Amino acid sequence: MKTFPSKLVLAACISSALASTALAPAHAAGKPAASAPQAGLKVDFQKFTLPNGLDVVFHIDRSDPVVAVNLTAHVGSSREKAGRTGFAHLFEHLLFLESENLGKGGLDKMTARIGGSGANGSTSQDRTNYLQTVPKDALEKMIWAEADKLGWFINTVTEPVLAKEKQVVKNEKRQGVDNAPYGHTRYVINKALYPLDHPYNWQVIGSLEDLQNATLDDVKEFYRLWYVPNNVTLVIAGDFDPVQARKWVEKYFAEIKRGAPMQAMAKRPGVVKQTVKLAHEDNFAKLPELTMAWPTVEDLHPDSYALEVLAEYLSDTKRAPFYQVLVEDDKLAPAVQMGNQTAELAGQFMLKVRAFEGKPLDDVAASIDKAFAKFEKEGISERDLNRIKAGLETRFYNSVSSVLGKSALLAEYNYLTGNPGHIEEGIRKTLAVTTADVRRVYDTYIKGKPYVATSFVPRGKLALALSGSSKADVVEEKVVQGAENAVDPSANAEYARTPSKIDRSKEPPYGPAPVVKVPQVWDTKLANGMRVVGIENDEVPLVEFDIAIDGGLLLDKPEKVGVANLMARLMTQGTAKKTPQELEEAIQQLGANISVFARNEDVRIGVTTLARNYAATLDLVEEILLQPRWDEKEFALIKQSVLSQIRQQEAEPNAVASLNFGKLVYGKDDPRSRNILGTVESVNAITIDDLKAYYRANLSPSVARMHVVGALPRATVTRSLAELSRDWKAKPVALPAAVPAPAPAPARVYFVDVPDAKQSVLRIGYRALAATDPDFYPAIVTNYILGGGGFASRLTQQLREGKGYTYGINSSFAGSDSAGPFTIASGVRSNVTLESAQLVKQVLQEYPSTYSAADLETTRNFLVKSNARAFETSAAKLNMLDNISKFGWRASYVKDREAIVKAMTLPQIQSLSQKYLDPSKMVWLIVGDAKTQLPRMQELGFEEPVVIGK
CATH class of the missing domain: 3.30.830.10 (Metalloenzyme, LuxS/M16 peptidase-like)
Known part of the structure; x- marks a missing residue:
């Protein structure tokens, strides 16, 4: 990944977009009796192929004056050689640094000048992509720049450039794997799940040793083999003229020579002949974590759709067997994560349980067996199956709410199937899944089948690991001063320029300047004092809104820090009229997502729903806000979960840094210096009465702001709020005064x-x-x-x-x-x-x-x-409305x-x-x-x- 500090969440290109819901949050499904997703669930496109084999896909979207450009090479870590792992990902980095015609800094420097979203990329086991969104007047520049990747790049890679970028990639591995809690889990699992000669046996990022051993000749060989037009898809999505864009694509890409024919790789599932148990003492873990993996099928396999439904049903709701057994009955963990993770050649069904502190993983494994037995006895009902299917529509619209998202979706289906429109086939197959299918794939791939189990436990707590576990083979780098050689990539490379039929040395001009239209904002105030601001946006049939109630951590008492967070989390655990299960199911029936969470300066209710279900979703929001349940059982579960979060933060270096930096810059007396979760001591001291007191004193429309973006007119939204305005009574809330910065202290x-x-x-x-x-x-x-x-x-x-x-x-x-x-x-x-x-x-x-x-x-x-x-995006519009309402x-x-x-x-x-x-x-x-x-x-x-x- 090139991006930082957080990774671009297109890494799997929305992996099967709709069928894939692995490890998704609980509130993500829809209405079983509602109309099923119809033919509108597709992305229109045009496709053509240049004589050199380059696939080009166009999608027109006139909603904003922007264009996404996505170059996807059908090469990931699966195309690497043993001993030279990490090459595909290393290339993702190298291709941003320089090219013959863009010069040093390459696309990054140009991005800053043209107002792009940031040239970015990601690498998976099967593909590497390069993508960004730019103003529409910069499209020719981007096509010119992307062509340089395929025809005018490799000569610029020198020994110093390679040496420096190896260090950057190794830093990425240290950050995301070596220095992260449970970071080596996937490495250990894949080594056991796939034979040594299987292309999924190693990790995308590779090993530190392989990266260090990579030579310039290795790099050039890899590039010339895989970075050829007949192994690449170019997607352009957004507001552009397709006739002109085709001329530009042909101008800049057509002369690049076709590479050798690409041989498809055979589908090859993982092999586990008998259950493998491996344990590792993790330097950064405070809690024991058990992960189980079963080999399954590859992406787009007919069984992959039922396996996704199975994973979601088993773990994702309060009705789920694994939640009921492990969380509610046996009280071993705050949650269970499960998903069927598919790639081009193989898949794996993954189950992950991060247990409470000190819980033996043998107990967790026994509880898992009970949960599977419960499923075997009860199966999945039509009601649950329909609920899961109904989430398809909302997830789809979210995935295509930006031109970048659509470009990723089209590119993925093109390299997997040759048909960018295969999305409709995926929808059809998901909707066709039956309860019998779900039970059949469970019996075929999970029930009684051998698996790989990893126990990652805190250092010195090996006794918590599964009985019979062998020591996992994890290579840990030693910190040695001066171990890395100094690098100087600043020297200009000397090379013979690659010839071209056109003059590529000059950056193309801008097109006509885009007309930027600030969205029209409507603004009103309810009778109870709550301000409501909104933007009508009908690009997709969704409505997103939030209600920000000022306070949050600011209103926690110093001795009871954590009350705001606990109260917010408890509010979605049932209402006075609905049990926690009933509320969760009511939300999912509507294809909605409702979350309540506390932040440093407010408590937020965040909502996404289909526009046609807005009124029913708002009714649930009102019920959550005005008729809390105060469920003692759920309070105990949430409290235990928060205590586990606090314990894990103590070992996670970035969390340790953030919490301590807050204390240092704010000072101990400012509420913002505190951990919103609280401390172990403060959370243990909090009672449910503390939550009720916070709710009664601080949740008032007099300090609330509502922001609405979506496919509904102002009149519809304002009419819908009449009941909330009447029933939510205003009261005075004393917020702390704004605090200016103190005089800085010496460093x-x-x-x-x-x-x-x-x-x-x-x-x-x-x-x-x-x-x-x-x-x-x-x-x-x-x-x-x-x-x-x-x-x-x-x-x-x-x-x-x-x-x-x-x-x-x-x-x-x-x-x-x-x-x-x-x-x-x-x-x-x-x-x-x-x-x-x-x-x-x-x-x-x-x-x-x-x-x-x-x-x-x-x-x-x-x-x-x-x-x-x-x-x-809707998120950008909501942020704009938040600024307007908060700061005036x-x-x-x-x-x-x-x-x-x-x-x-x-x-x-x-x-x-x-x-x-x-x-x-x-x-x-x-x-x-x-x-x-x-x-x-x-x-x-x-x-x-x-x-x-x-």
């Missing part, structure tokens, strides 16, 4: 020890500005080149692209009515902890004097041009910000940098291995480091 290094950490987590910053401060948005503009601009930012260019110290680094300003923090966040390899901090310090010190007119121009271009994408901003505030950007000057940026980006006034928090890294931190040049506990 200090703080260190939290995580023994044997493979990475150090950095959190650097201080409490800076409120979102309402006149300097807030100008400070965001100032930060763009520092660390807010993704791969265009200086911190990324220096620490990742220049040195290979990190997988990702970013900086940001956050705030509300009260001052929030400026934060620099990164995970760096352990043995360059000091060097990374020193480089961050140097970048900050030099930023005011080195910020240039070209930097300001890049910033202006991005922040103005990216407004073409500002309102594409005008509906046109995006245009106001555009004017601010255009008016900013170089001296102003330099002045803001000196004022708000001063490293001598920041907290420097390091979470890492103290025995190897703490002594070195004295060299950072601040006072003696302070060691703090977790």
Whole structure:
């Protein structure tokens, strides 16, 4: 994955889009008696193939002036050789760095200039994709740039470039696997599930040893074999002229030579001849976790649809056998995760239980056997089957709510089947699943069949593992100072340019500038005082809305921190009129999702539903809000779940960093410095009466705001709220006054020890500005080149692209009515902890004097041009409405910000940098291995480091 800090959730290209609901949240299904999904569940497309074999798919969507461009190569880790694993993913990284015609920085630099969403990509076992959304005037530029990947790239890969990118990928592995709780689970399972010569035996990211051993000749061989037009799909989705786009595709791609014929790989399921039990003492785990995996079938196999239904039924609701047995009856865990995970060649049915602290996994396994026995006795009812099927429609519309999502869907089906429209076949097969099918696939693939079981337990707690387990073979890297060679990829590569029939050295011009229309916002206030703002949006037949009730953690009492969180979670566990099961089922009957959650400054009710079911969904929201059940049994379950979350946070380096950084920048007396979950002590002290008291005192329409986006007119929405306005009575709620930032203290290094950490987590910053401060948005503009601009930012260019110290680094300003923090966040390899901090310090010190007119121009271009994408998704529109209602901003505030950007000057940026980006006034928090890294931190040049506990 190129993206950071969070991964792009297109990694599996919506894997079968609709059939796949693996490990989904509980409230995700629909109405059994409702009309079934109809022919509208499809994505229209045009497809043609160039003489060189390139498949090209067009989808027209005029709703926003943007275009998604998706280049998908049908090559993933399954095409690698043993001993050279991780190549497909390594290529995903390399292809962003440079090409003959884009030059150094390649697509990343161009993205910043054109206002793109960020050139991104992901790698799976079967494919690698490169994708982003850009304003429509940049389409020719993107087609030109993507063609360079296939015809004008490989000469730019030199030994220094390869050496540096190996380090970046190894940092990604450390961050996502080696330094993460339970990170090695999939590695252990796949080694046992697939024979050594099976292409799924190894992980997509590869091994550190294989990555280190990769040679330049290996890399070039891999590229020339797989990155050829006849192994690639190009999808363009959005607002464009298909006739002109075809001419551009032919102009830039047609002369690229076809590669050798592609041989399809045989479908090959995993093999487990007898049950395999493996155990690992996990340095970052606080809770024992049992994972079981059975070999099943590949993507699009006729049985894959029934297996998905089986997984969802067994675990996803309060009616599910596994929830009833493991969670409610035996009280061994807060939840059970289950899913049938399919890929092109094989699949695996996965069951995961993270048990409560100290629970033996033998007890969990016995409970799993009871849950399977319960299913064997009772089976699945037609009602449950219809409920699961009915979730199809909502999930589909969510998956195609952006042009990027649609491009991924079309590309996936094209490389799997040759037919981008295969989506309709997937829907048909899912709707055809019967209760007999569900029982048949259970009997065929699960019942009595051998499986792989992994027990990941806290270090020193091997006794909790399954009896009869062997030690898992997990390779753990040792932290050795100076183990990595320094790299310098800055030198320009010397190579003979690849010839072309056209002049590719000049970037194509922009097309006509897109017309950016700010969505029309309607605004009203109910009689009970709640403000309601909305946007009508009929791109998909969904409605999304939320109700933000100010308070949240701010209103927790210091000795009872965690009440707001517990209360919010309990509100969806039944109502006065419905049991927890009945409420859950009523929500799912409507194809709806209703969640209630607490945040630092509010409690939110978030809702997604089909537009035709909006009124019935709103009735349930009103019932949840106004008629809580206060179920003692559910309270006990939630409380135990929260205690487990708190325990696990103690061992997760990023969570440790976030919690301690909050304490340092806010100070112990500010509620925002506290963990919203509370502490073990505070949660144990909370009673259900505390939740009732919070509810009675603080949930009032006088401090509530509702935001609505969807396929309903204003009049329909406002009429629907009459009952809520009448029944939800207003009362005064005393919210804490807004807090300005205190004067920054002198810089200090703080260190939290995580023994044997493979990475150090950095959190650097201080409490800076409120979102309402006149300097807030100008400070965001100032930060763009520092660390807010993704791969265009200086911190990324220096620490990742220049040195290979990190997988990702970013900086940001956050705030509300009260001052929030400026934060620099990164995970760096352990043995360059000091060097990374020193480089961050140097970048900050030099930023005011080195910020240039070209930097300001890049910033202006991005922040103005990216407004073409500002309102594409419902989430973006809801965020806009939230800002309007919370801060009193005008509906046109995006245009106001555009004017601010255009008016900013170089001296102003330099002045803001000196004022708000001063490293001598920041907290420097390091979470890492103290025995190897703490002594070195004295060299950072601040006072003696302070060691703090977790």
